[in-house]
Amino acid sequence: MLMAMLLPFLCCLSTAAAGKLLVVPMDGSHWLSMKQVLTELSRKGHEIVVVAPDSNILIDSSGTFTMKTYPVPYKQEEIEELLRTFGMSSFSEQPFLTKFLDTWEHFRKSSAIFQASCSSLLYEKELMKFLEESKFDAVFTDPVTPCGQIVALHLSIPTVFFLREHLFQISAGMALLLPSHPQVSVSLLLLLSVLSLAAGGKLLVIPVGGSHWLSMQEVLVELRQKGHEIVIVSPEFNLHVKPSDNFTMKLYQVPVSEEEINRVFQAFLKEAFEGGSFLERFHAVRERLRTLFDLGFIACEELLNNKELIRYLEESNFDALLTDPVVPCGVIVAEHLSLPSVYLLRGIPCGLDFEATQCPNPPSYVPRLFTDHTDHMNFLQRVKNVIFDTSNLFLCDFLYKPYEKLASEFLQRDVTMVDLYRKASVWLLRYDFVLEYPRPLMPNMIAVGGVNCAHKQLSQVGRALVLILILIDFRAPKTVIFYNVDI
Template identity: 40%
Template structure:
């Protein structure tokens, strides 16, 4: 750990569920270890959130259960598996599905905390210096605003680019090289892709208004002022982005945006004796790691069979996080596990490939350890994530909808046997790990900075204080046009006056 001054502060943490919590947990624990008083608040029903070391945990009741959350997730997965995501329309459909179900639980969770008077009173009494929250769910941002404490937002990206809008970055993201969400395009697009990307830009605006309508209404109602989620987020002091530019396409940043991509990679341990024996078992052929993330450990039987069939035909051994039905004659080179130490396995010298859904944590563990990937995007931003690696020549992607053992075999053999994948990945990994300061240290530094200085006002562009007309200089342009028109008008009138005088004189003379 770096040696900045460790003045203890009081930090409120309101994380978001699912894999989001994994990214935040290590920062929160490090902040606690450094002597800060860290209070982590989450709902009683959640997919993955739980107590963390060196912190205090507070929970509040919500009007749904963990079972309901899980059922919802399974429903979503089934829908995804039944959509041919390779077409534009389907891509869009999957976007709508994700966006439609999510807000419901998100709003119920938000109301669960905000309207729980006891909890809110307790939080107020703590007198926190700052809040660290994931703006994927609005519960943290609204609570921070209610408590009038500066906010540190931690995320990887935000649907609809609310992060960019809220930071008042005067950076238009031209559709010519900035791919839109859920298009799955890279930053180098064909003409056809650019047309689609431009159309998506227009459509996005409508969709996003719908997506945040509930949040805007709830925030306004609770804070008793007319506001929007975007406006709340624009008060953020510092944004911690869980990416760097070995993954994300280079794009402009505001001074209060900090890149902390690859934050969990450093934590690596040795394998158990049993695992070590298994992965060494295939000798020089090495092994393959396969997971679909912390939220998906099952697949329909037919789909699972395609995987087993492909694995039967490769010389590598396979470690698969899988709890679904197993066919009778499952191949011997496959080891099924309920949970697997993903980063430890990816750091093993014999690993040859990583089959992943393209969640950001897995991607960074892959980059960090330099392992080529076969990617099967499921939902959310995964389709876009995947494209970022495919365009760098370090991964192949397949659609889970029409996956067959043949397709999987082709992709797997490609990333394992074609040396360019490993070479490019090794280079990307070297660049990723070559940094002046560890991302965890950076995240801790900026969180403590906000606590020490009660915000980060010096990083806030003056644009925040301008209204729409002023920002775009419309008043100035109007004023200059007015002057120009006046000058032209006066000049023309004067000329006409002179001309008439002269004309009259000439006529008079002629008459005479």
Template identity: 40%
Template sequence: MAPAGLPASLPLCVCLLLASGFAQAGRLLVVPMDGSHWFTMRSVVEKLLHRGHEVVVVVPEVSWQLGQSLNFTMKTYSTSHTLEDLDQKFKYYSDTQWKTPEQRILSLVTGSVKGFSKLLFSHCRDLFNDKKLVEYLKQSSFDAVFLDPFELCGLTVAKYLSVPSVMFTRYFYCHYLEEGTQCPSPLSYVPRLFSKLSDTMTFKERVSNFVFYMEERAFCYYLFKSAIDIASEVLQTPVTLEDLFSQVSIWLLRTDFVLDFPKPVMPNIFFIGGLNCQQRKPLSKVCCLSLAHEEGPGFRE
């Protein structure tokens, strides 16, 4: 069973990458994803702060949750959109997801997802338009970039600065996790996420899994196209999502391998399941005494 508190292996994994010596703290650049993604990442950042590492978080001025500062250095940059624009796009996107499956798929193709993702990814261009901030990042000599895969700007920043990156995620819908980690995931044996298939598939189900995979590739390219255009513009060379994901040094997956279908994993992948669980509490003595009473005289601990 995964530990209920912060896994002991998590600080070790990150600190090994950050530390340039046994007695020297590391400098970590954090490029977080807004919303609920930030809540979990923040708990890790707090733990690293308590261990003496220097943390710099780069966030846009317009966000839902990222403005809540803690004891770390926060660098902000202005955006070309307002909070009202962000709320409006997200509301339109969320409303289209509560329709029938056919209407939901149509909404993905006709623009609700693309419109929201394009607005969400546009702040990466705003970041690099802030020349003062970019110069600060270049001169800060960070040891690593801590990021969320849904925030592709973090991958762009890591590649721009030529700094190792640490990926922090529960899962990633698109196929770039397998390609970035070079982990085989044969379609005949490993069903795709959300396909509702098991690892024991008939021939027809294997064909369906392959078709689902091809649709996933087309959708993911469509979804992240604006982010790739921005990354190519910033890096001044054509890049692909495979280029960005293949540079990741460490993958921290907030799950446990027993919860997934069997498949190979690489040495730079660490399972840190239990991070989102509530803090465990000791059993009350009243509970233990009542249990002993029910068992009778023959009860032994």
């Protein structure tokens, strides 16, 4: 087994004359596995130099290789305490969300130590000069911390990875699909990667009223409990969006009464289930959407023209913006403030979300609105589906052209809605493939179907399954990689 593991080394290091290997290891149990390989390589006559911090747990000098240490701004006791707390947390009985956040906090602290160690190495001029002059043949490293890759890139030499596996990773072209429970924690996964867990982040929220707000509100409450500062910008009349102790509300006036907003929504709900031919239903939907989007446009125009409020947003130094992009006002504000944006949505009319994310949505397989088809269509049904798909052109034109013009005037440059939507950092999709047709997702798209459903306590087995699904590794190897599998 050990000789099979050494095979890639013999491709990098000459077997006729002993090679020279630079090792940038990972401490702890990672080192114990790597050390056996180094011992065997040394026995074969290869020269090995190990570069490690002067404060570590298990990395020690040996007669089989040369040790080069460098000072780091932390002590060995700090590492040992971090490992101890992680071990206690791993086997404790806690609610899923608590355990997940504790694990995330551990990784954050570990990452800070790894970063400090790597920074100390890279800025240790004397040691780096030694590495540059030593003419190594290859770098051997555990890529769970990328310091070895950085050194290899700097020295322009081949890299060999030795690892158990990574946590929290997505391979190229593969989206991470998370389960629908627990609902809030799933949505928080990507938000917490944008906002720092060390100190509360500052989140700007531009919501859409009605049922859209009900889903978003749960996420905001949970974020607030974790110490993040939340500022919501909303028109003074916005269905269901009410002040709360969990966040700061910034209201602005709009020339629309609350009664008019309620009347429009009631009419929309009443007509939503009416039947009729395709043309009748299309016309009815078009008129209902036009009325709703007119209200949204008025509110957005008032916000962007509110110089005092815009100045406040510019000076507040937010870390990210959360919005429902069905009404693109938050999208425009995020572009103006140059903020990373997180979208929480069910969908965007006329398929702009597919176009912006460049996700395939072929009419030959995906049934369109009003067709009443399934995903199993004969030739004539597919032709009908293509014809119905042209209705999106008309919907996009009259729904989003006004916003496009408004955004161009406000940003003082020509933009399209697709251009703005493509700037999204993360798409949180309220989808569940139990109810949706199969479709590919891009790496920054996360399915969070169930975020707006009633809570249900998971069993211990359910919690374990959810954690496994979140941590599952879709990695495809891109270089020489060893998987150290414990059997």
